[in-house]
Amino acid sequence: MTDENATYQKAKSGQPLALEKRDTTEDGRRFSPSIGRNKDVVRDAFLRVMPVQGSILEIASGTGEHGAHITAAAPDLAWTYSDIDPVSQASQAAWRDHEGHQRLSGPLTVDTTADHWGDAETQAPWDGLFCANMIHIAPFAAAIGLISGAGRLLRPGGRLLIYGPFARDGDIAPSNARFSEDLKRRDPSWGVRDLDLDILPLAQRAGLELLKVIDMPANNFSVVFEKA
Numbered sequence: 001m002t003d004e005n006a007t008y009q010k011a012k013s014g015q016p017l018a019l020e021k022r023d024t025t026e027d028g029r030r031f032s033p034s035i036g037r038n039k040d041v042v043r044d045a046f047l048r049v050m051p052v053q054g055s056i057l058e059i060a061s062g063t064g065e066h067g068a069h070i071t072a073a074a075p076d077l078a079w080t081y082s083d084i085d086p087v088s089q090a091s092q093a094a095w096r097d098h099e100g101h102q103r104l105s106g107p108l109t110v111d112t113t114a115d116h117w118g119d120a121e122t123q124a125p126w127d128g129l130f131c132a133n134m135i136h137i138a139p140f141a142a143a144i145g146l147i148s149g150a151g152r153l154l155r156p157g158g159r160l161l162i163y164g165p166f167a168r169d170g171d172i173a174p175s176n177a178r179f180s181e182d183l184k185r186r187d188p189s190w191g192v193r194d195l196d197l198d199i200l201p202l203a204q205r206a207g208l209e210l211l212k213v214i215d216m217p218a219n220n221f222s223v224v225f226e227k228a
């Protein structure tokens with residue numbers, strides 16, 4: 001079954017927040033074409049740099065595929081989905097039920113722009129936070145909240161991995177520049193962020209040290225922070 005018109009959150013332009021067509025199985029699991037392309041490399045980067053035992057809170061879990069794929073490869077990892085979008089949360093619940101182990105939970109409702117993240121606060125401290133492809137498809141307040149939430153809710157030594165496109169100190173790959181312009185046409189508050197100019201100052205204020213920036217396919221990055 002293909003669903004092109006799901007009731008996603010709408011950008012200011014009125015366009016759906018999801019940027020691509022997603023397929024849905026009978027049991028409600030949704031599939032994103034871009035995750036189909038990147039899930040192996042994202043998993044492999046995660047396994048190299050993030051805790052593989054303990055608790056991970058995923059922010060903006062979307063279809064839920066990353067959590068299912070990573071926990072399948074990390075048998076000692078407990079993963080909690082979260083999102084603000086009920087359609088996405090339904091897919092996350094379907095992936096949780098489909099996977100047949102007890103290490104996927106949630107979805108929690110976490111809006112990173114909120115001062116308090118509800119149950120994600122009471123379940124803290126987390127060993128890791130993971131967030132893929134959100135901060136350019138949301139107002140900058142979502143990035144501010146993500147970083148300060150990581151500073152607040154990670155245990156000392158806990159890690160945050162942010163995956164997605166970035167500019168670097170004013171330089172941006174042409175494909176990311178075009179993507180950013182396209183995002184801004186959809187919603188002027190969206191756009192590809194500059195890791196060095198926009199994100200690192202927030203991380204410093206939140207007590208997060210930049211550990212690693214991993215080049216990923218298609219001009220994406222996996223950016224890893226550690227809480228002091």
Ligand SMILES: C[S@@+](CC[C@H](N)C(=O)[O-])C[C@H]1O[C@@H](n2cnc3c(N)ncnc32)[C@H](O)[C@@H]1O
Nearest residue numbers: 060061062084085111112113132133134138142
């Ligand atoms: C492009 S999708 C990415 C989904 C998934 N992480 C992936 O890699 O495909 C963006 C996700 O961000 C979520 N989102 C947008 N604004 C948010 C916010 N302020 N707090 C938490 N999630 C948010 C949306 O509901 C959506 O699931």
